[in-house]
Amino acid sequence: MKILYFAPIPYNGLKQRPQFIAELLAQRHEVYYIDPTRSVFKFKNCDFRSARYDPLPNLHVLRLSGIFTAYRSLEPFDFLHLNTISERVQLRNLASTCDLIWVGYPLWYYVVFLMKGKKFIYDKMDDNALIIQNRLLRRLILKVEPKIIQRADLIFVTAQQFYEDIEKQKPTTYLVPNAVCKEIPLLKSFKSDPGKKIFGYVGTISHWFDFDAIHAILGADERNYIVLVGPNEMPEIKHSRLSYRGIVPHGKIPEVIQEFDVCLYTFCKSPLLDTIDPVKIYEYLAQNKPVLAVKSRETEKFGGMLSLYNGIDELKEIAQKDFEEPFQTEEKRRQFVAENCWQARVKSIALRLEED
Template sequence: MGVILYPPTIDWSWMKQRPQHLMDQFATHGHTVFYFNKTGTAGQPVVEPIAPNLYLVHHAEYFLKELWPGIKPGQGTVYWTSWSRQLPRGRSVYGADYVIYDCVDDFPDWESDEQKYIHTADAVVCTADGLEEKMTALASSKPVIQVPNGCDWDFFRKTMFLNRSVPLPGMPNTRGPKIGYIGAWAPWVDERIIQALGERIPEAQVVIVGPRLREDTLAYPPNVHFLGYQDYSKLPEILPHLDVCIIPFHVNRITRSTNPIKVYEYLAAGKPVVSTDLPEVRKMVPHVSIAGDPDEFVRQVQAQLASPGRRQEQRSRYAQAFSWRNRYLSIQQHLGQWYPEFSDVTTPLPPISSPYAHEIPLSHQTVNSYYSQTVFHREPPWVGHMAAGEYRFVVKLDPSIIPAEAERVYLELDGTCRAEDGIILRLGVSDEPWSADSLSFSRLPSFKPLASIEANDRLQETFSFDVTSYAKLDHSVSFELSSPQPVVTRLGRPRLTCFVPTSEGGIRT
């Protein structure tokens, strides 16, 4: 299949995970890949080439409505998603010929969408035994294959030969071994293990590398260090310092079907690995050590620290079989049995004339029916209903600030609501003047309904309304956003996004 469309789930540059690695492999093997970021980015083209055959889509609305119809091949387009909420709901604005659901986690709140919309998938790829069993039962008429996670073996293998004499950034330059966890500091990490390691191996430093996605109540010893999120490119500077790498996960419904990418990456770097008793990691014994509780975890780490450098080469060679290239080849082989065209690559696409997106911040005013006479100046932008009243969000568009060469103009806001909340955002338009110094709920202009968007119809985390016709007027207009649901939706970055053609008439790199 020639063209792969990956809808927004994780930004390309954020915590390089399975989606980015697999899409990179599709592109490397000759498929054309369009990878959609979660939010639009100012100063970027709508479509940005980032590698041969691999394009990053910054503005889904414009791309799909204005560019995609002119470049879409006649057949062989795949919509590949690893998030159940991105399964098509009876229709697909992407217009793909095939839908592949890459099932990577067993999150309870994903289950409803899987049950409702798995029928829209033509095939299912799974990363773990538990997920394969679940999907085989749920999608009995679909091809279901298991392709676990993998690693960029060459990228991590080289860390075995790097110099560790340079101090680790963000860490005190002290003697003693280093025990490392690389990954999100999320609810599934067992903080008791980290505390036990710090207390019972005081001569070591426990290094946590990754974004903090939770708040902790435990007090950690001073030899536990949180380095925060580090870019993927920085990992080769960190790994040489680690003497033992750990996977300290709680064992629960979610982690029983977790196939951790980090275990393959640790092993590719030749590192000893100690993990809690996760079914997918247990398969890798004796190349990893399994611990049943915090006490045993500490003992296993101490045992690994007692024999530094042992079996380093064997661990790395073992991980070589799990490279992302091999994972891609497995996908191609299996899916090609059902869809022979999956093995085909695309013919070159026509040149893509990709305009640049320029953003113009908009001032806004929020009013609240509970305080119908009050003028708010610092209220954050909200729409919807609260116990304290109904909120409305009003912005003013001045056509004089819009570049004359703009070919399309969108009113955009980033929304933190979830698709399953069922939010409907309504847009109204008015020619009546108003002043931020006097605007209140009781003194709102009258707004004519213009458009609406449901949260699950958004292509990105951005609500986008095409207001091009209003941008061509010779006077200012105002827009009001409201929601009929009894919920609160926080909106941010109100802006006009103007799409201006490049002078070269094609993608500018």
């Protein structure tokens, strides 16, 4: 089967759900991973030309030329859909010969909406209307996502909230949570200074990140230190016991996690929170690290494996305590990884594709 996989993120970016799923589908199918198009206007200092490379024998990464593509945020006013003509022309041959169209991001809609007669899959990874700050893009997402849902033959969602909202209108909706890489090794933990308790976070730092929680942890005990790892989109906090590491390669994440005594999932309480199935928590647990996380529908499902807090006062109290490893035996840790790895998730996806 030939699959056109319209991805939300570039293949060579931080490795997440889209890349893992595409790679595993490519073990049995021919997959064309379509990177987000780089507009000639938006990326003046970047390469907006088309590109193609093959990371695996059956996985082909394709970036369309953006020389005739303007900002996506203008598409609410593009009633003739002129902005996507160039992309549709470039995909004409692939679209006519593919068997399945996989959409991982709503803003691809006006590129794929004329591709008829193909099995259509929507993989809803995030609530993009809540994540995106651009008002015009949010408006476009709210306009086109219902059309994608109506068009889709199958829908895969990451969060229980998504499932409950969408399954009512589309019975062929299935919950496929995020996961962890099965091949990630369990590294030996090390502690550079027994007098310090290091709390660490791995992930993007943006408007959803709870800085009050960071201040609360630092204020709970003078032995508490915090390390933030990942791209930062917010003003930096200046504190002697807090440090920023910046971006690290995905393969180095287990090594970084092992430096932490406690791993953090400190997001703000908001409508967005219950829609996030955090990949980072799977990665933390795969390294058998204690996890301190804000309570949400998606963190409660991990049960006693996490230390959950509801508010700042509860967080301060927990941050003063000692933490235990989530798995008392290596067998239990391995079982968790086996049940929550990307291979298991794609196996369930493949079964649905065969049934449909």
